[in-house]
Amino acid sequence: MRYSQYLLPTLRETPGDAEIISHQLMLRAGMIRKVAAGIYDYLPLGLRAIRKMEAIIREEMNRAGAIEVLMPMVVPADLWDESGRWQQYGKELLRIKDRKETDFCLGPTHEEVITEMVRGTVRSYRQLPLNLYQIQSKFRDEIRPRFGLMRGREFIMKDAYSFDLDQAGVDLAYEKMYQAYRRIFARCGLNFRAVEADTGNIGGSSSHEFMVLAESGEDAIASCHACEYAANVEKAECRPQPQVCCDEAPPLEQVATPGRKAISEVSEFLGVPASATAKALVLITDSGAPVMALLRGDHELNPIKLKNVLGCSVLELATDEQIEKLTGAPVGYLGPVGMKIRVVADLAIQSGGPWITGANVSDAHFRNTVHGRDFAVERFADIRNVGAGDPCPRCADGIMEMWRGIEVGHVFKLGTKYSASMRATVLDDQGQERTLVMGCYGIGVGRTVAAAIEQNHDDKGVIWPMPLAPFQVLITLLNPKDEAVRAAGERLYAELQEKGIEVLLDDRDERAGSKFADADLLGMPLRVTIGSKALQEAAVELQERRSGARSLLPLAEAAGSIATQVRAALAAGAQEAVHG
């Protein structure tokens, strides 16, 4: 491609509303343009990167035995009624009507459609197993789209759905997808972790998320430094500690703590560490029932764990008014002693103590609070977030490390949630009707490209990993009006294309400085600079974007040498995928 004839509007200045680096660089490098909140144009360069990503996904999905299909983006409400999600899904589902006033939605995910497809086409166990995937634009009317392609409302997703006769079948399908995902992200040159995840509202049993490690990541993940254990903090377990309390604790004692409400104030005032205190939070479940969660002062509540313990789907912090009405105690001095509402306490409360707790009256706390003796707990459970330095729940001496991650992929065992409600069945070898067991597997295509930029850039611009680079090579003609320069550039351009290398030829009549700045910004892995000086020696200059390393190549050998380097870089990614 000739730059002078391409549509590649680079921006010198950073658009004001772009927060994270990948968003800024994608705008500046002319890859995307915002059309509305969370809705983007993919300009030619951005589309090329997206297509690279899609090609890798297709190869690996096909290798794993999945089959590509394409489902409609506009989905009739009837299907969503069948699964019950027309009611459940909430405002994220963009609902529309056609001219006959029939309800439709823009598909945010396609379990219903694929289940309908399969139940209408698959009758026998002999047609199984089946894994169908598509790469398609989805629409979710997110409350708060942000970060460019990282969290758009319209976004390109690869979604796959597996169908099996039984649990063993879906276990195998899941394992295949898990391995395919490892290969996909490894081939992209990404530093990622596969972590155990909460299954959330979609339901189902096992679930792993594929997280690209990045400071800007919206998810917190925990991993063991010693063993393989890694999980989203939403899910990461805390190892129960041995009981260390409290045979000899002195009796409960009320102490004055005037105006000290926050844990930090109380612990400072009483001269004890926050870990010697217990904090009480009041929450309201979806049925309107109040519950007190009791945690060590320096620990954080994990609302998802608590939801799972309580078996509810909504859990909200009570307002100050609600708290005082429900407990009769002032906010800031809450404690479990004599509490009327049910108390669920974290395991750390069970193993430790005695505790400093609120006295349920203004300006006072209790010392030496011991569970069982001074207060009752309905249930002890793991309801807190793991923290850095906590012991690993799986191995003997591991300790947990914390990371930020961008969720680029998610694999799920769905079970029969959709196949049962939508009656997707086949006959087994006994002639018995069996409900299909499903799995679903998603990859955010645009998000993965954005994540790759988060992980591969410097202060000048993008540094593309070879497998995702929109062009593998950029040739910069320093002075395109110089006949010798132009001739050499055209020759190399033609030779490289002949060898199947993707080349962008910067033939613009611009100053060298502008072209170099754009070259850094665009970030193609290999850059060839052709200027009159080196040409006098019949040489061109090759520069590697990532390292900045430069070398002179004889013009006659340049194409061969560059093509070899491109192939080596691509092969290295694939190699990584096999062993990674």
Added chain:
RNA sequence: CGGGGCGUAGCGCAGCCUGGUAGCGCACCUGUCUUGGGCACAGGGGGUCGGAGGUUCGAAUCCUCUCGCCCCGACCA
């Protein structure tokens, strides 16, 4: 949906408080010049100041209402 902020040329912004000719930088067009890290000079095009009402002789500026967008909190690829 709550809280905060912003809408002025393609992009980044000033002007608004204290009403009176709509401005700056970059980008764009023409010419001369220049060409190894965003060159110089000269000339030029482009804005119903998000929209609608109102106040006023006069509104980008003051008031009301709207729409859009961004940032901080609960969902997800």
